Amino acid sequence: MVPRRLLLVGEGNFSFTASLIDTLDPEVSITATCLQHPADLEGDPVTQENLQRLRERGIEVRFGVDCTQLAHALLSHDRDFDRIYFNFPHCGRKAGVAKNRELLAKFFRSCADVLAQEGEVHVALCRGQGGTPADKPQREWHNSWQVVAMAAQGGFILSDVYPFSCEAMPGYKCTGYRSQAKSFHVEGALNHVFTQSLPFAGSQPRAFRVRLQDRWFSFTEPEALAGKLNRGFLGASSCHPIKTINEELIAELSKKFPLKRLKCSFPLLSQGGTGVLPAETCDLPSDFWISLHEDNLHSESLTGEITQEKEDVFLSLSECALPKNLGQDDCKAAHEGISEQVKLRLRSSFLAHVEAVIHSPDFLPGSMHVLSGPVFRKCHILPFTMPAFHETLLILGLNKSRKESCFESLLGHLKDSLDNLLTRTLLEGSNLSTSVEFILQPNGKDYVIHVKSLNFGPDYPENLTIGTIVTSKIVPHKHQDFVFVSINLDLLAMLVYGISDWRLLWTFDNRFLKKFAPGKIEHFKSYSLYPPCYVHDISFWLEEKKGFDELEFHTVARAVSQDTIISIQPLGRFQHPDTEQVSLCYRLTYQACDKALSPQLAAAMQSQFRKEIQRQLHVSPR
Structure with a gap:
């Protein structure tokens, strides 16, 4: 300006x-x-x-x-x-x-x-x-x-x-x-x-409304996912770097394989299982659950315009997941506006839908089918572990008679495609290097995709897992064996553009997108430099009859801090010699990547966190 x-x-x-x-x-x-x-x-x-x-x-x-x-x-x-x-x-x-x-x-x-x-x-x-x-x-x-x-x-x-x-x-x-x-x-x-910077108030969970046939439903996004539903990063009009990376990856792969792009018609909300990913490949993550309410009182008013409290959301729902008589028998509740609720889970991986893709009438043997969209998983707070990201799933059927040669060809071209993307922003003569490796898993069939990258400096892990390759026979077929390649587009975009913090990908700050020319890949320069860190410790007694779920502890921390807690380190475990009651102590580090986080606000978040773990996890802060 x-x-x-x-x-x-x-x-x-x-x-x-x-x-x-x-x-x-x-x-x-x-x-x-x-x-x-x-x-x-x-x-x-x-x-x-x-x-x-x-x-x-x-x-x-x-x-x-x-x-x-x-x-x-x-x-x-x-x-x-x-x-x-x-x-x-x-x-x-x-x-x-x-x-x-x-x-x-x-x-x-x-x-x-x-x-x-x-x-x-x-x-x-x-x-x-x-x-x-x-x-x-x-x-x-x-x-x-x-x-x-x-x-x-x-x-x-x-x-x-x-x-x-x-x-x-x-x-x-x-x-x-x-x-x-x-x-x-x-x-x-x-x-x-x-x-x-944008105010923190804008990161509060949003309320959505969705229409299914002639009925309206409403829900609030989980606090740990505030600002991450219905963002449309892969939409037709989007110029988000995640879309650019996805398009570039698909274009590279199409040079070797005939491609069929699938519309993301699989439900984001369902009561189905978490997926078909073999347990040997990785630990299955926990799902995010939401409560979907039928909203009878506001149905007519909501059809005309979006209210301040709720906005339209274009989420595909699994109709079979909704009770057919939802709200029909509860007149009193219907008069109050909320008739009944049903709990649904957010999609955690497209691998849950590979069988439906393969058995669909328009499945083309010999073509690589591509499915892309957002997925959501509860996870621990770590630098390159994110509760929401965009997954691209590649589904390829291999003729059993030529399985080995086709699979080797797939691995070679996938490696070349990823290497080509990862070296696009490296400066000429740079000593930094990236390389893609496929690490065979203990089951002898599946792989994880490792990227060896030094772009982010010595404080970051040397190897990042950006995807998986599943060859296990999870979908029986008479003539074909199948390979499923799952790529974390967010991690790939971070590596390609040099974005060191995954949270920036989800910012509402317009300055982020202004750093990217549509369809062009250049090294990212942040508009928020040297954000300060604030360290707080917390200790609490565990209730004897209730277990402690550390994943939920991290999820509550993510929600209360609005994703500003970047590290949770266990400091120690103490057991009282007389009562035998157990106490845990953790160190929390607060840091924002795109907003102004003051020491006073970080302290207020820490105070609220103490209250929330007492309420939700039934522990007693010391």
């Missing part, structure tokens, strides 16, 4: 404003402010000379402006600045890091009142003050100003950081607190660019 209105705060001698006006278009409106009053500046000839230049250029100058209360100094019609500058903020004298953090936090909260929707806040800090990895050297977190965490209190994320160059601003001379002659040391200083 080209800035049209600029606000400069904390100007000492106004030399920055005087230098800036020579680099900008004359049409740009500038408002320069300082904390001092005119009488405080009369004895400084440099300041007076700069003020004279600004007046000659028609620049608005305001005195006595407190940068922590900008809304008080600027009338409502005189706000919406495209850019706010604050160079080398300081509380003055020998104020410690705590005081300067407080200054920054109040400043950012104040900026939120006067900044335009897509505006930027520029804060220049001396070497090491920011506390981010961009500082060379980087200070210890507790000894820095923690600028990203302070900005989060105003709803801002760090979107860019670059060296602050005095040479680029001829005539600029930074001054100390209240224009003291002693200036700051600007060698190694950095300019931090902050932008506004």
Whole structure:
């Protein structure tokens, strides 16, 4: 965005404003402010000379402006600045890091009142003050100003950081607190660019309505899946990177095999089993269950328009999963709007439907059938393990007489197709490498697809499992054996584009999609840099007669934190010597990838988590 209105705060001698006006278009409106009053500046000839230049250029100058209360100094019609500058903020004298953090936090909260929707806040800090990895050297977190965490209190994320160059601003001379002659040391200083993030309130579970024949039903998405249902990433009009990767993969495979793309007509909600994936291949995940309510009271009103509380959802339902007499006998409940409910599970894999595909009339032997769509699984909180992702399932029938040669051909072409995608964004001459391996499983029949990738740095696992290859005879057939290849498109997209956090794929922030040109594959550069981490410990007593489900513990953590808990580490197990009661202790790490997570909000989430595990898991927090 080209800035049209600029606000400069904390100007000492106004030399920055005087230098800036020579680099900008004359049409740009500038408002320069300082904390001092005119009488405080009369004895400084440099300041007076700069003020004279600004007046000659028609620049608005305001005195006595407190940068922590900008809304008080600027009338409502005189706000919406495209850019706010604050160079080398300081509380003055020998104020410690705590005081300067407080200054920054109040400043950012104040900026939120006067900044335009897509505006930027520029804060220049001396070497090491920011506390981010961009500082060379980087200070210890507790000894820095923690600028990203302070900005989060105003709803801002760090979107860019670059060296602050005095040479680029001829005539600029930074001054100390209240224009003291002693200036700051600007060698190694950095300019931090902050932008506004989406609020956390937008990540709450949404209510949906769905019509089945002449009846309306409503449901709320599970809290752990808030914002992940009905996103349409693979739809015809989508330009999401997951769709691009899927199209590229299918195009590569079509060079070797005749392809038949299947419409995703299999139910997202059903009472069926979890799938036909052999237990030897991987542990079957738990399913997400939802309660579907028939909504008689609002049926007529919902047919006309989408209400604020509920939105249309185009989910295919399994009609046989719904009781035929749902709500017919409960007049009182129907009068109240909710007649009855039925619990359905969300689809966890397309492997549950391979038999239906193979036995359908339009199944073509010799063709590779492709089925793509979202799937949902409860899982532990790990960097590359996600509760919602997009699966592409490849179904290929092999003639029994040529099974071995066809299977080897499939593996070779699949490896080449994946390798081609994974090397698209590697820089020329880069030492980084990726390679695809098919790891045979203990049953001697099935494989997992490993990608050896160093793109994400040493803190990430060296090998990622992006899919499975199932050759077990799970569907008996007289003339053919079948191979089922399941690919996690989200993981594949992360590896191809260099997206280190799976949660970014599900963001509602429009800046994410703006990073991608339709159908083009380029390395991703995040708009949220160096998000801070907050660590909290929790310990609790287990009830003697109730077991502890660690998967549910992670699921509750995911829901309460709105996917901001990125790590849950067990710290220890203690058994009381007298009562023999068992206590568990865990360490939780909070970090947001696309939103401004403040220390206060993380602490509030931790407090709510303590209450929820007591309510849902029947434990007693210590």
